[in-house]
Amino acid sequence: MTFTQGPLADGRYFSQSQPLDDFGWDMHILKPLTPVIRAQWFSAAFAGGFYGFAILLGGIGWQRLRLRRERERRTLARTRDQLERNVERRTRDLVETNRRLSTEIDERRRAEANLRQTRDELVQAAKLAVLGQLAAGINHELNQPLAAIQAYAENARRFIERQRHQDADHNLAQIIELTGRMAEISAQLRQFSRKSSETLSAVSVASCFDYALRLFHSRLDNAGVQVERHWGSEDIHVLADTVRLEQVLVNLIGNALQAMAGVRDPRLILSFAASGDNVKIEVGDNGPGIGDDNLERVFEPFFTTKSRGSGLGLGLSISSRIIDDLGGRLRAGHRQGGCALFTITLPLYHQARWADEADPQESSSHA
Numbered sequence: 001m002t003f004t005q006g007p008l009a010d011g012r013y014f015s016q017s018q019p020l021d022d023f024g025w026d027m028h029i030l031k032p033l034t035p036v037i038r039a040q041w042f043s044a045a046f047a048g049g050f051y052g053f054a055i056l057l058g059g060i061g062w063q064r065l066r067l068r069r070e071r072e073r074r075t076l077a078r079t080r081d082q083l084e085r086n087v088e089r090r091t092r093d094l095v096e097t098n099r100r101l102s103t104e105i106d107e108r109r110r111a112e113a114n115l116r117q118t119r120d121e122l123v124q125a126a127k128l129a130v131l132g133q134l135a136a137g138i139n140h141e142l143n144q145p146l147a148a149i150q151a152y153a154e155n156a157r158r159f160i161e162r163q164r165h166q167d168a169d170h171n172l173a174q175i176i177e178l179t180g181r182m183a184e185i186s187a188q189l190r191q192f193s194r195k196s197s198e199t200l201s202a203v204s205v206a207s208c209f210d211y212a213l214r215l216f217h218s219r220l221d222n223a224g225v226q227v228e229r230h231w232g233s234e235d236i237h238v239l240a241d242t243v244r245l246e247q248v249l250v251n252l253i254g255n256a257l258q259a260m261a262g263v264r265d266p267r268l269i270l271s272f273a274a275s276g277d278n279v280k281i282e283v284g285d286n287g288p289g290i291g292d293d294n295l296e297r298v299f300e301p302f303f304t305t306k307s308r309g310s311g312l313g314l315g316l317s318i319s320s321r322i323i324d325d326l327g328g329r330l331r332a333g334h335r336q337g338g339c340a341l342f343t344i345t346l347p348l349y350h351q352a353r354w355a356d357e358a359d360p361q362e363s364s365s366h367a
C-alpha cells in the first residue's frame with residue numbers, strides 16, 4: 001500500500017492510500033492541524049506550568065522542611081545545652097550534698113561513739129554504785145575469813161611447836177578452804193566489773209540469778225530475807241549477754257533489798273518461765289511498792305526517792321536500756337498488795353535456731 005498526503009487550499013490536510021495490487025486511490029480528507037498544534041502547545045505549556053508549579057511547590061516544601069529541620073536542630077541543641085547545664089548543676093549539687101552527708105555521717109559516728117562511751121561509763125558508774133552498796137557486805141565477807149585465817153594460822157604455829165601435827169594440819173586445811181572462799185568472792189567482784197560483750201549468746205537465767213544471789217549472800221542473810229525461787233529444774237536460756245543480764249538482776253535485787261529495809265518477814269520472790277518465743281523473768285518483793293505515778297518515772301535517769309548518798313537514780317534507767325539493747329523489755333508493776341514487781345522479757349534461746357551462733361554450755365558456767 002502507498003500513502004500520499006499534503007495540505008489543501010482551505011488549510012485542511014489530505015491523505016491518499018493506494019492498495020499495492022490494484023493501484024486505485026482512496027482519498028481521506030483530514031481536519032486542519034492548527035487547533036491540534038495549538039492544543040499541543042497549550043498542553044505543553046500547561047504541563048510545563050504544572051511541572052514548574054510542582055517543582056516550585058516541591059522547592060518550597062523542601063525549603064520549609066529544611067527550615068523546620070534547622071529549627072528542630074537548634075531547639076535540640078538548645079535543649080541539649082540546657083540539659084547539660086542542668087546535669088552539671090545537679091552534679092554540683094549532688095557532690096555538695098554528698099560532701100555534707102559524709103560530714104554528717106562522720107559527725108553522727110563520732111556522736112554515737114561518744115554516746116556509747118558515755119553509756120559504758122554510766123554503766124560502769126552504776127556498777128560502782130552497786131559495789132558501793134555491796135561494800136559493807138563484801139567487807140564483812142572478806143574480814144570474817146581473814147580473821148579466821150589469822151587465828152587458824154597462829155594456832156597452827158603453836159600446834160607445830162607442840163608437835164601436834166594432826167591439829168596443825170586440820171588448821172591448814174581450814175585456811176585453804178577459807179582462802180578458797182575469799183578467792184571466790186574476789187572472782188565474783190571481778191566478774192561484776194568486767195566489760196560486757198557485744199555479741200549475744202545463750203545465757204542461763206538460773207545461773208545469772210545464782211550469781212546475783214551469791215553477790216548479795218551476806219546482805220540477804222543479815223536482813224533475814226527469805227528468798228523464793230520459782231522455777232523448775234529445766235535450765236532455760238535466753239539470747240543475751242551474761243554480764244549485762246547479771247548486772248540488771250543485781251540492780252533489781254539490790255533495789256528490792258533496799259525497799260524491804262524495815263519490813264517484817266522480808267521476802268524476795270524470783271521466777272522465770274518460757275512463754276512462746278520469750279522468757280519472762282520476775283523480781284518481786286514485799287516492800288512498800290511503787291506508786292502508780294512513778295511506775296514509768298522510775299526508768300528516768302536520776303529519778304530516785306532515796307536519800308542523798310544512797311541512790312543515784314541510774315540503776316533502773318541503765319537496766320531498762322540494757323534490756324532494750326538485748327531485744328527485750330523491762331517493766332515495773334505491782335504484785336498483790338501493791339508490792340513491787342519487775343518483769344524482764346527476753347527472747348528465748350532456741351537451741352536449733354541459734355545453734356551455730358552460741359554454745360549454751362559455755363555461757364551457763366560461771367567462774
Ligand code: ADP
Nearest residue numbers: 255256259298304305311312313314315316340
Ligand atoms: P536508785 O536505786 O539509785 O534510786 P534506781 O533507778 O535503781 O535508782 O531506782 C529508781 C527508783 O525506783 C528508786 O529510788 C525507788 O523509788 C524506785 N524503786 C526501785 N525499785 C524499787 C522496789 N523494789 N520497791 C520500791 N521502789 C523501788
